[in-house]
Amino acid sequence: MPAGRGTVARRVLVALLAVMLLGWADYLSGPDIGFSLLYLAPVIAVGWLDGALPAAGIALAASLAWFQADYLWQHTTLGVTAWNSFTRLAIFVSMGILMARLRRERERLRAANEELESFTYSVSHDLRTPLLHIGSFAQMLDKGSGTRLDDEGRRYLATISDSAAVALKLIDDLLGFAHLGKMEIRRSPVDLSQLVDSVREDACRAAPQRSIAWRVDRLPVVQGDAPMLRVALQNLVDNAVKYTRPREQAIIEIGSYPDAGAVVVYVRDNGVGFDPQYGGKLFRVFERLHRQSEFEGTGIGLAIVARVVARHGGRSWAEGEVGKGAAFYLSLPVS
């Protein structure tokens, strides 16, 4: 149907208006207002040009695409539903604007990442150094003059030394946790049985005096980052060893079972367990369910486990009962 000059002029005007609205929204407004206008503009444009039904279609598609929170998907659905050529032009132009915005955001994130990198580098050295001095000089004082101190004096020295060691461990664990968030994940087939054997050997070497009955099943091969998975398993096994300390005979079971396209690996122990009503806090940073005087630790180990598993697209959870042990589960994609 040939369009009259008046109609063409109106369509051009609407398309320009849509582009201008999108441009203003992008540069002048905050992200929420901008995105709302981004989808409002084509809807207005199509409604004016083609009527209410196509406008409603676009509005519905935009609403569905919005929840996908993916720029390409959003624009694809808009592009497909907007069959009017001028609004299609407006939408494709808006894609250009949004791509530019994405590039800016990416640049901003890269700069923020570099700043964080520099910050963690400083923390790694500049914050550790005075703590190292405190611990080392306390030890030197103990070796050189410890015999001249009374029991109370030696206790103070030991406290200074131990506190410095705890603070150092905290910094190292925090740095490890931060590092996990940004390191690139390198997936390859990982033999979990081999990882567990290695982790178990380390645990036995660290606590040779303990009586621990290990019940380890054959574990599958999964797709994952081997060093990261090792860190996660090490934290779980170290926790099991720690929290079974009050037991004359500790029992630690490690096994797996399939679960809907994934494999669930579990580490179960007969240790002191935990109160399940606080189970949700277990995987959070600095959250502990036992006093420091009962069981040492920084409260970051399980947060590290959760982060590793999340980076693998899996999930982690725990079950337990006070005095009756605990079980920790990780679901991971299968090879």
Next chain:
Amino acid sequence: MGQSCHVLLVEDNPRDVEITLSLLAESGLDLEVTVLHDGGEAFDYLYRRGEFRLRKPGPPSLLLLDVRMPKMDGLEVLKKLKADPATKRIPVVLLTSSRQEQDMLGAYALKADDYVVKPARAEQLAAVIARALQRAAGPAQ
């Protein structure tokens, strides 16, 4: 190690110097230690320049090098040492508070003999130094 080994300790922080000297004394190794406070001083010593022009000739047996130092950091010092035929055979052990992976990887890529993260124990330091000295002496025998 038959005779006393001459170790250059390159470290800018006086407290770290004191701690390391204490560990070396405790290590049981027969060492003569010269303390230098930054990379510039280290190169003046090695090339017998400036205040060190009258020192007795001969390279040290080993360098104990901190990473984080002002002006020239430990990795830059290591790079220069390994680039010069006159100094590249001197074993270098990095002794540092830095747990940063990039420092460790950088150190090994630049052919450092070892990398020790503080807090170090005397036995650990002794083992690392002994190993580095043995490796350096090996090919010459």
